[in-house]
Amino acid sequence: MVTDNHREDGEEEKMLLLSENEVDGASELQMYRIHSIEATVLIRQLPSQGISFKLWLPATTLVTLLDNYRRDPSSSPLTRTLSNFRSDGSDSSRLNIVELGSGTGIVGIAAAATLGANVTLTDLPNVIENLKFNADANAEVVARLGGNIHVAPLRWGEAADVEALGQSVDLILASDVVYHEHLYDPLLKTLRFMLLEGDDKDAKRVLLMAHLKRWKKESIFFKKARKFFDVEAIHRDDPQEGSRTGVVVCTENDEVSRKERTKEEMTLGLLNANPVVQAKKERLVRTQDQYRNCGVDPLDIYDILSSISVWITFTPTIQHCSMANLIGLCLRAKLRECLPLHYKIDIKVSPGSHADEDSGEVIYAVAVNKQLNDKERVIAALENPNLRQLVDECIVVSSEM
Structure with missing residues (x-):
């Protein structure tokens, strides 16, 4: 079959595709017209054998x-x-x-x-x-x-x-x-x-x-x-x-x-093959770029900082403590004030540290953890004036500290 390819200068270039085997199409011959030398280049493709055999x-x-x-x-x-x-x-x-x-x-x-x-x-x-x-x-x-x-x-x-x-x-x-x-x-x-x-x-x-x-x-x-x-x-x-x-x-x-080779050749001519080493107290010279890794892409650093998560686990001092929700709420409110807004905060009660007062058995506080990490519930709780006042009193920094 014949296909038409338009060149950038508006000239129409025709490429001829011929099938050597009309039955299975195992090979194809394509002709490229190279106008600068007034010649045609013939190329055989074998598409069935992989990407290396195609144009x-x-x-x-x-x-x-x-x-x-x-x-x-x-x-x-x-x-x-x-x-x-x-x-x-x-x-x-x-x-x-x-x-x-x-x-x-x-x-x-x-x-x-x-x-x-x-x-x-x-x-x-x-x-x-x-x-x-x-x-x-x-x-x-x-x-x-x-x-x-x-x-x-x-x-x-x-x-x-x-x-x-x-x-x-x-x-x-x-x-x-x-x-x-x-x-x-x-x-x-x-x-x-x-x-x-x-x-x-x-x-x-x-x-x-x-x-x-x-x-x-x-x-x-x-x-x-x-x-x-x-x-x-x-x-x-x-x-x-x-x-x-x-x-x-x-x-x-x-x-x-x-450039690196030229720099190395220029430097080698200035080196002293037998330097005199004077004993002196070792002193660490700190520079502004001491810990900077020049090979790190700034975009990679941004990706790392934008996905930082903070995990907090706390243990109530009394197992039969019904104040676990309030303690976790205060921790979340305090961290939200101190950390950037895009940080993800996850607060949980230590496994096995919170007890069910009815059964007296130590259980994993799944329900408490779910409430503490539910954004809608946290927002609704902090909209309660009385509860908000209590939380503010818990997280305020004392003047004696």
Whole structure:
């Protein structure tokens, strides 16, 4: 079947979906028209085999941005990122790109075709066969500008898989890779290894990632990433119909780590390797920020303070004491005066400390506890003038204290 996609500049782009197997629909072939090089990229999908074998919206966004960058770099949001890797056309200066979680490989193939780059498509071992199919199907298109495509397995969090790639990396591509929470840390480990721990630590490396936010928990990944990388959003798509958010394209580089390394190198030159230590009385120097944890988010602190609960348990001095309700009421009134209004107060009689005068048996004062923690009953009781006067006399602070 044929579907129509409208581009931002008003030009109509047609994508052709063909079914290799009309009976079970096991595979689908989709054609992407890349206008900047007047070529068509062919991609095979295998939807029945899982999410890695399907095309997703963030990948389409990156392909469109790469296509537009090739046509008009001056107006592209990718210009500042890609201008650092300009090539003179020789093999030695050609851009080296690795795509993480390639899936169908459309983003890496488009990058190789439009940038004339050496691109390595990576994903889990079970995805490699389909990646090779798509790479081979587009080899002629990629070679027009001198690009090359390689395919290699790469499991996130496995340093050995990154080392097996055996090449320097200039640019890392990724689209829609932040989804499963248990993969956040392995993905960050791989990014740290590729961006921060390469052979040439002074080389500038950048991650270009497209992401479509689906769950609030995904912000955890970016919060962790900002501890190691300089994260910057460079492009936002308008939300599609029925969606509240659009695809966001951001870059991550090693600027944070680079600044720390520079600071460390400058400091090391000032250190005395054999300092003279003078004996002196140990004294604790207190600072204003001594107990401050810089890693705590202010919103997290607000959540903690807004959910504080106060539990009070009291024991009447006489078991057969009918004043338990009054004692609890006075405690609640006093605490309400002293504590912020959003604190939750729970007052109970100590289990087994209140006796039923008729039976003489020690029982759990369930009824008393229910009355003391019923807001409507407490409010109604305090509206009684006589009872209110008695409560005020109980909680007033004596001048002799």
